[in-house]
Amino acid sequence: MSKKRLAILVGGGPAPGINGVISAATIQAVDRGLEVIGIYDGFKWLAKGDTTKIVNLNINHVSRIHFRGGSLLRTSRANPTKDIKMLNNVVKALNELNIDYLITIGGDDTAYSAKMIENASNGNIKVAHIPKTIDNDLPLPREIPTFGFHTAVHVGCNIVQNIMEDSFTANRWFFVVTMGRKTGHLAFAIGKASGATLTLIPEEFKGMDVTLKRICDILEGAIIKRLSQNKQFGVAILSEGLAELCIDELKELSVERDPFGHIRLAEVDFGRLVKGKVKASLKSRGIDITIVRKDIGYEVRCAPPDPFDIEYTKDLGFSAVKFLLDQEGSKAMITIQDGKSVPIYFDDIMDPETGKTRLRSVDTDTESYEVARYYMIRLNKEDFEPENVKKLALVAKMTEKEFIDRFSY
Known part of the structure; x- marks a missing residue:
C-alpha cells in the first residue's frame, strides 16, 4: 500500500x-x-x-x-x-x-x-x-x-533605536515607514517599544475622512511642539497603510498592483511624499528642518x-x-x-461583505493604545489652550488664529 x-x-x-x-x-x-x-x-x-x-x-x-x-x-x-x-x-x-x-x-x-x-x-x-x-x-x-510578527518587531525596534540615536546626534527628524498594508500592528509595536516620538497608524482615523494634508499637519505639529521644547530632532513611525486612506489623492502616481489586486504600497514611496510636503510647509514660513525618510520592511521579513x-x-x-x-x-x-x-x-473567519478573510485591526480602545498615545510627543487638546498656544504659534511663525485653524483637528 x-x-x-x-x-x-x-x-x-x-x-x-x-x-x-x-x-x-x-x-x-x-x-x-x-x-x-x-x-x-x-x-x-x-x-x-x-x-x-x-x-x-x-x-x-x-x-x-x-x-x-x-x-x-x-x-x-x-x-x-x-x-x-x-x-x-x-x-x-x-x-x-x-x-x-x-x-x-x-x-x-x-x-x-x-x-x-x-x-x-x-x-x-x-x-x-x-x-x-x-x-x-x-x-x-x-x-x-x-x-513572524514578534521577530519583525524585535528587528524593527533595534533599527529604530539606532535611528533615534542618529536623530539626536545629527539634530534631524526621521520619517520611518513600516510595512502594514491595511493595519498598523507592526508600526504601533515598533513605535511603542522603541519610544519613537510619535506613531501614526490607519486605525487612529477609523470612521474619518482622511487627507494627506491631515497626516502631514500632524507630523508638522509634532515638529513644532518639539521646537518649542528646543529640540530639533525626532522620529515618526508611519504605517504604510496610511497611504491607502488617502489613495484618491495619489491616483496620479502610477502604482502596480499585486496578483490579489492590492496596491504595491512599497512603490508609493509614502515617506518621500510626506517628507516633501512637511518640509515645504515649514520652509514657506522660514523654518529649516532636516527630514530623512526611511522604509522598514524588507529588512525584517527574512530575519532569522x-x-x-x-x-x-x-x-x-x-x-x-x-x-x-x-x-x-x-x-x-x-x-x-x-x-x-x-x-x-x-x-x-470570512467577511460576509467581501467574501474574503477578515482582518484584525489595532484596537484603539485599549489601555495598550492609551499608553502609547500618552508617551507620544504631538499636538493634543491642551496645546490649544490660551496659555500654551501662544508659544507654539510663535515657534510656528503663525498667528494664534492661524495656528489653531491649521492644526486643531
Whole structure:
C-alpha cells in the first residue's frame, strides 16, 4: 500500500519562522508514515499545471532549518482564485501528485486560496492553513500574534533605536515607514517599544475622512511642539497603510498592483511624499528642518526568527499535521491558544461583505493604545489652550488664529 502524501507550500510575503513550520510539519508527518512534498514558489507553478517544481522533504533535509530566515520552499503572491482555470489547474496538479493533505503557510490571501482549493477538490484534498504575516492582521484571538510578527518587531525596534540615536546626534527628524498594508500592528509595536516620538497608524482615523494634508499637519505639529521644547530632532513611525486612506489623492502616481489586486504600497514611496510636503510647509514660513525618510520592511521579513517564533512555529507545524490526521480535519486555520492547538474554521473567519478573510485591526480602545498615545510627543487638546498656544504659534511663525485653524483637528 502506497504512503499517503502531504504537500507544503508558502504564499504571500516572507516572515521569520517559515522554515520552523516546514521543519516541524515534515518531521511529524514523516514520523506518522506520510510522504512529504515541498512545493516551490507558492501557487505559481501549480496554477500553470506544472508539477515539476517540487522537492521530496525528509527529516535530514529539514532538521536544522528552523534557525534560518527566509523560506526553504521560497514563496510567491500567485493568486489561483482570480481565474477558475488557474484554480482547476492547482487541483489537477495536486491530484496528479497524489496529494491527500495540504498545509498552506501564509496570510489572508493564502488562507482564502486554501479554502477555495479544498472546495474545488470536493473535499478530497484536506487543507490546514498556518497563519503567517508580519502584519499581524489575521483574525486570531486578540492576544495571539501571527508567527513572524514578534521577530519583525524585535528587528524593527533595534533599527529604530539606532535611528533615534542618529536623530539626536545629527539634530534631524526621521520619517520611518513600516510595512502594514491595511493595519498598523507592526508600526504601533515598533513605535511603542522603541519610544519613537510619535506613531501614526490607519486605525487612529477609523470612521474619518482622511487627507494627506491631515497626516502631514500632524507630523508638522509634532515638529513644532518639539521646537518649542528646543529640540530639533525626532522620529515618526508611519504605517504604510496610511497611504491607502488617502489613495484618491495619489491616483496620479502610477502604482502596480499585486496578483490579489492590492496596491504595491512599497512603490508609493509614502515617506518621500510626506517628507516633501512637511518640509515645504515649514520652509514657506522660514523654518529649516532636516527630514530623512526611511522604509522598514524588507529588512525584517527574512530575519532569522527569535526564540519566541522558533518555539511558536514548531507548535504550529506539529499541530497542523495532528489536526489533519488525528482529527481528520480540514478547511481550518491552526492556532495555539493557552498552549493547545485550536482550529479556526475558514467559514468562521470570512467577511460576509467581501467574501474574503477578515482582518484584525489595532484596537484603539485599549489601555495598550492609551499608553502609547500618552508617551507620544504631538499636538493634543491642551496645546490649544490660551496659555500654551501662544508659544507654539510663535515657534510656528503663525498667528494664534492661524495656528489653531491649521492644526486643531
